Amino acid sequence: MPLRSTEKWPHGAIMLDQDHTRFALWAPDALQVSVELGDDHSIPMLPQADGWFVIQTRCPAGTRYRYCIDGRLQVPDPASRAQDGDVHDPSIVVDPNAYLWQHTGWQGRPWHEAILYEVHVGLLGGFVGVEQHLPRLAELGVTAIELMPLAEFPGDRNWGYDGVLPFAPEASYGTPEQLKHLIDYAHSLGLAVVLDVVYNHFGPDGNYLGEYAKRFFRDDRHTPWGAAIDFPRREVREFFIDSALMWLFEYCFDGLRLDAVHAIEDSSFLIELAQRVRHLTPAGREIWLTVENEHNEAHLMQRGFDAQWNDDGHNALHVLLTGEREAYYADFAEQPTHKLAHCLNEGFVYQGELNRHGKPRGEPSGDLPPSAFVLFLQNHDQVGNRALGERLAHLCPPDALRAATTLLLLSPMIPLLFMGDEYAAEQPFLYFTSHHGELAELVREGRRNEFSHFQAFANAERRTRIPDPNAESTFNDSRPLPDSAPAQLSQPWPAFYQKLLRLRQRELFPRLRGAVALDARVHGDGALTARWRLGDGSCLRIDLNLSEERISLELPAAGEHLLISSPEPFDPDHLAPFTALVSLTLPDHKDLPHE
Numbered sequence: 001m002p003l004r005s006t007e008k009w010p011h012g013a014i015m016l017d018q019d020h021t022r023f024a025l026w027a028p029d030a031l032q033v034s035v036e037l038g039d040d041h042s043i044p045m046l047p048q049a050d051g052w053f054v055i056q057t058r059c060p061a062g063t064r065y066r067y068c069i070d071g072r073l074q075v076p077d078p079a080s081r082a083q084d085g086d087v088h089d090p091s092i093v094v095d096p097n098a099y100l101w102q103h104t105g106w107q108g109r110p111w112h113e114a115i116l117y118e119v120h121v122g123l124l125g126g127f128v129g130v131e132q133h134l135p136r137l138a139e140l141g142v143t144a145i146e147l148m149p150l151a152e153f154p155g156d157r158n159w160g161y162d163g164v165l166p167f168a169p170e171a172s173y174g175t176p177e178q179l180k181h182l183i184d185y186a187h188s189l190g191l192a193v194v195l196d197v198v199y200n201h202f203g204p205d206g207n208y209l210g211e212y213a214k215r216f217f218r219d220d221r222h223t224p225w226g227a228a229i230d231f232p233r234r235e236v237r238e239f240f241i242d243s244a245l246m247w248l249f250e251y252c253f254d255g256l257r258l259d260a261v262h263a264i265e266d267s268s269f270l271i272e273l274a275q276r277v278r279h280l281t282p283a284g285r286e287i288w289l290t291v292e293n294e295h296n297e298a299h300l301m302q303r304g305f306d307a308q309w310n311d312d313g314h315n316a317l318h319v320l321l322t323g324e325r326e327a328y329y330a331d332f333a334e335q336p337t338h339k340l341a342h343c344l345n346e347g348f349v350y351q352g353e354l355n356r357h358g359k360p361r362g363e364p365s366g367d368l369p370p371s372a373f374v375l376f377l378q379n380h381d382q383v384g385n386r387a388l389g390e391r392l393a394h395l396c397p398p399d400a401l402r403a404a405t406t407l408l409l410l411s412p413m414i415p416l417l418f419m420g421d422e423y424a425a426e427q428p429f430l431y432f433t434s435h436h437g438e439l440a441e442l443v444r445e446g447r448r449n450e451f452s453h454f455q456a457f458a459n460a461e462r463r464t465r466i467p468d469p470n471a472e473s474t475f476n477d478s479r480p481l482p483d484s485a486p487a488q489l490s491q492p493w494p495a496f497y498q499k500l501l502r503l504r505q506r507e508l509f510p511r512l513r514g515a516v517a518l519d520a521r522v523h524g525d526g527a528l529t530a531r532w533r534l535g536d537g538s539c540l541r542i543d544l545n546l547s548e549e550r551i552s553l554e555l556p557a558a559g560e561h562l563l564i565s566s567p568e569p570f571d572p573d574h575l576a577p578f579t580a581l582v583s584l585t586l587p588d589h590k591d592l593p594h595e
Contacts, residue, residue, distance in 0.1 A: 009052050011239050012079030012167060013065065013093050021059040021093050025067055025077070026052055026235045027212040034068045042068065050235070051213070061095035075208040079239065080152070080168045081246075082176055087154050087164050087206030096250045099180040106187040108254045108286030109143055111306045112371050112512040115409075115501060116194065116416040117142040118379055120429075121150065122157060123479050124419070127174035127182045134186055139489060140422060141501025144192035144288075146257060148380055150179070151198065154205040155434025157475045159380065160196070161259065162203030162433065166243045176251075183252050192254035194288060195247050199240045200263035201225035205439055223263045231266040241273050248277060248287060255288030257309070262294040274304025290374060296348045296362030301372045307414055310373040312349035314382060316340040317404055320526050320546045321377075321396040326454055330356045337528055341520035344411065344530040344542075347373045370412035370515050370532060377401075377408055378418040380429065387451045387466045389428030389478065391420070398424070399567060399578035400546055402496065406566045406580035407544050409500040410508065412515040412532050420480035423493040430467050432475040440470045496566075503563055507584060511536045527551045527575060537587035544580050551575040556583035 009024040016022055023035045028051025036042045037059060045053035045067075059065070064084050066074050076083065080091035117137055124130045130145070137145065149160030156172035163170075169179050183193045201223055202209070209216045216236055221228035230236050247253045261270055274289055281287050291300060292309045301307065315332045316339040319325060325333040332339050332349070339349045347365035355361045365372070376382070383391055392401055401424065408415050420427065435443050448466045451457040457466065467474040489498055514535030522528045526547030532540045545551050553575045556562050561583040570581055 008238075009048070009054055010079075011242055012077050012081065013059075013091070015061060015093065015095055016056065018095075019058055019060055020056060021063070022054065022056045023065070023067075023077075024052060024054045026050075026239075027067075027069060029214055030069045030212045032070050033212075034071075035065055036068055036074070037063055037065050039064075051215075059093055061093050061098065063093045064090040065093065066090045069212045073208070073211055075211070076165065076206075078165065078207075078209055079242070080165045082168050083152050083165065083171050085171060086156075087152055091168070094176055099177045099184075101180070101252070102184050103187040106252075107284050108288075109190075109192050110286055110513075111288055111414070113143055113505075113509055114192070114288065114414050115141060115143045115504065116146045116374065116414065117144065118146045118148065118416060118418050120148045120159070120380065120419065120478075121170075121173050123475070126172070127169075127178040131182050131185055134189055134191060136489065138189040138191055140494060140498050141505060142191065142417070143505075144194055144254065145186060146194040146196060146416070149196045149198050149259070152206075153203055155436075157432050157434040157472070158203075159384065159431065159433070161198055162205070163198055164203045164206040166197065166199070166240065167246060180251055187252075192286075192288070193252075194255040194257055194290075195251075195253045196257045196259055197244065197247065198259045199229075199243070200260050201229065205435060221265060225263075228263075228265065231264060231269040237269055237272065240269070241276055244273055244277065245280065249280065254286065255290065255306075257290045257292065259292055260294070261291045261300075262297075267297065267300070270300060270305075271303045274300075278304055294361075296350055296365070298348065298351075298363040298365040298368060298372075301368055307372045307374050309379075309416070310343065310347065310375050310413065313340070313343040313373065313375045313413070314377065314379075316343055316349060317377060317407075317546075318382070321392060321400055321404060324395075328356075337522050337524075337526055341522050341528045341530065343373075344413075344528075345517045345520040366517075370517060371414055371512065373413045374416050375408055375411065375413040376416040376418065377404055378421055379416060380418065383418065383429040384431050387454070387457055389430040389467075391425055391428065393424040393426055397578060402566045403544060403546060403578050403580040405497070406500060406564065406582060407542055409497070409504055410540075410563070410582045411530070411542060412508070412512055412534070412540065415504075417497075422497040423491060425480045427480055428478060429480070430474050430478045431469050432478060433469045434472075434475075435470055444468050444470060500564065503582075507563060508534070508540070511538055511540075515540075523551050523553060523575070524549065527553075529553070539585040541583045541585070542580065543575055543583075545575040545577060548577045550577065555581060561585050 014022050033045045033053040034042045045055040048054050077091040081094035082092040084090045084092050150169045151163030152165035152168040153162045186193050217227040218230045289305045290307045316336050319332045319336040343349050348362050350362035351364045352360050448463040457463045511534035516533050518531040520530040527545040529543045563582045566580045
């Protein structure tokens with residue numbers, strides 16, 4: 001099999017047939033590279049143009065291998081599809097066609113039907129453990145699970161944002177085939193599966209690229225995690241785009257959520273990634289692309305991305321629910337009700353206004369549809385970045401949480417739940433890793449010093465209460481289900497969620513395409529009314545009161561257009577404390593369907 005010097009080399013080990021594999025490594029700083037197969041077979045790789053080393057050889061699936069750089073440094077494949085152990089161990093040749101898909105007719109779901117449920121795979125027992133929860137989530141009314149990052153990370157306990165091998169599913173969670181079976185089974189239940197991917201940095205342990213491909217990074221640009229990745233460089237750009245395409249088309253994920261894209265200075269990379277995905281997606285298949293973006297760059301939702309996680313909406317709601325005003329909540333401390341109203345009416349709160357640091361943040365978003373924003377009350381960041389990982393069930397009154405949940409699940413924005421939300425889980429979600437030695441000490445002290453500017457942890461002795469991220473107990477204490485047993489849907493909180501999600505599916509799904517915001521009016525601290533024109537011309541109205549005061553308000557007539565009141569019954573003359581009312585007025589005053 002002769003090599004063609006003009007070929008675009010895909011990164012990693014690509015099986016050409018059942019017995020042959022092509023290995024390609026971009027190593028522009030290396031003089032020599034060999035691939036070591038098994039324990040004792042080393043094959044020199046052929047140097048190619050632009051710093052590539054390539055070889056095609058007899059090598060079946062399941063073979064362990066690693067690269068040797070200049071006869072001195074043994075490294076795993078940075079595009080490893082699976083690891084034989086941890087990030088420093090050999091990689092494994094993977095046959096992408098080994099798994100036989102059972103539900104090949106699955107085409108995904110339209111974005112407006114997304115009801116996302118964020119999951120940490122390790123806390124639920126790996127890929128096999130997550131499968132056990134899928135029937136319950138489908139019955140609850142969830143339509144998609146969103147998996148926190150799976151890329152191979154150091155150790156076997158991690159949030160996933162320390163990944164260093166972005167093509168390899170974490171070995172402690174299961175095999176590539178087990179991950180595919182999880183996705184296949186989810187599809188059989190009507191559940192889409194989304195993957196959170198981290199393309200803005202590599203973790204602090206196990207990334208060898210700087211040893212033989214220094215041009216992967218930029219010395220003149222830095223992120224919170226170190227030297228910035230050089231996305232304008234073609235080889236680097238293709239590395240991450242190939243990873244994204246692998247997850248979507250080999251593993252059949254239904255979408256990707258790109259983590260912290262504000263740390264990727266070259267937005268043309270994001271746009272090219274989206275364009276490549278859209279170009280390769282067959283007609284009829286639905287693929288979702290979302291971002292987390294501190295910069296609120298609304299233009300990305302007009303260049304191939306479906307939505308952005310709306311931290312602004314969360315932050316305004318969190319201030320109203322808890323009264324907390326430290327750190328980034330300071331940007332929402334003044335007039336939080338007006339900020340929430342602005343979010344419900346136009347998407348982002350910050351659309352170019354100055355933040356607490358005196359810097360402009362955001363782009364105008366009023367012309368985007370409500371579905372361009374993913375709204376949430378909790379997620380891994382907003383809970384896990386707290387010193388003690390407390391959930392909202394510990395931080396606000398139950399009735400206030402029910403009212404906010406009603407807004408979350410019945411607004412036209414795309415709702416996201418964090419695992420355990422559906423039964424007001426009391427277990428914390430803490431920050432955990434499994435580093436060792438000096439790195440473990442640095443992470444532990446860094447974590448505690450993070451909170452030194454918070455009044456509750458200004459004292460060094462108080463900061464020792466912050467759990468050690470590397471302790472196994474920190475991981476175990478974060479498991480969201482007591483005794484790993486799924487909560488019964490008949491319990492009050494799950495039953496409440498199920499009722500709201502069934503309403504969303506029955507009343508809103510058929511009407512969400514083409515929805516636009518009409519207005520949002522503030523009635524007092526914590527109280528507002530928001531209205532949207534839905535795609536069929538009907539009007540959705542949500543009256544919300546997160547305060548302890550009764551608000552005089554002309555409310556929808558009971559029984560006519562009211563979808564739900566939380567709590568029930570409601571006072572027709574006042575909006576009671578901690579209340580949400582959701583009503584729908586149909587065009588031409590048509591009757592609403594009955595339960």
